[in-house]
Amino acid sequence: MSQELEVQESAKQEIAHAAVWYNTQRPGLGDRFLAEVEDGIQRIQRNPEAFPRGRFEARRILMNVFPFMIIYKVHPNAIIIHAVLHTKQRPSKLL
Template identity: 30%
Template sequence: MNYRLIIRPEAELDLEDAFTWYESQETGLGSEFVRAIDNCISTIGRNPLAYRLIYQQARRVLVRRFPYCLFYIVEEDTVFVIACFHSKRNPKDWQDRLS
């Protein structure tokens, strides 16, 4: 089955914020972060049900090398990325996006 992948606007903002922060720490590090995110998104696209449910209908994939997680939901043939959060952030922040 082919899945459509949609990154919700609030997740886009999460990604932009993280990119900006990493890039301000070291030139090129933001780009490495984006490549790691792209790898996660490709993995999700190939088999979104491979990751277990962690809260209601949300699933989580860990971002390699960076302390971030992508949170997403699967509805029929569409994957919605709802958040990209640092693993130390309060989970209630991304959980609120499900309602």
């Protein structure tokens, strides 16, 4: 049984903010950022248990090109994306 995916509104805002910022730095770079976020989400959906678990049962996946991580939790029927953070931010403040 596949799990539903939910991206919290705050995570959507973080993604959009970062994409806009990258596009102001270089046109098209924000689109590359969005593509990498999508790739990370697909990797999570394929194997949600594959990535390290931290505090409060939250897991994270590091992006390959951009210094960001996707913070998520696995529930019996859903995967919830809680945040997309720059690696210099502390995810423990979220959960």
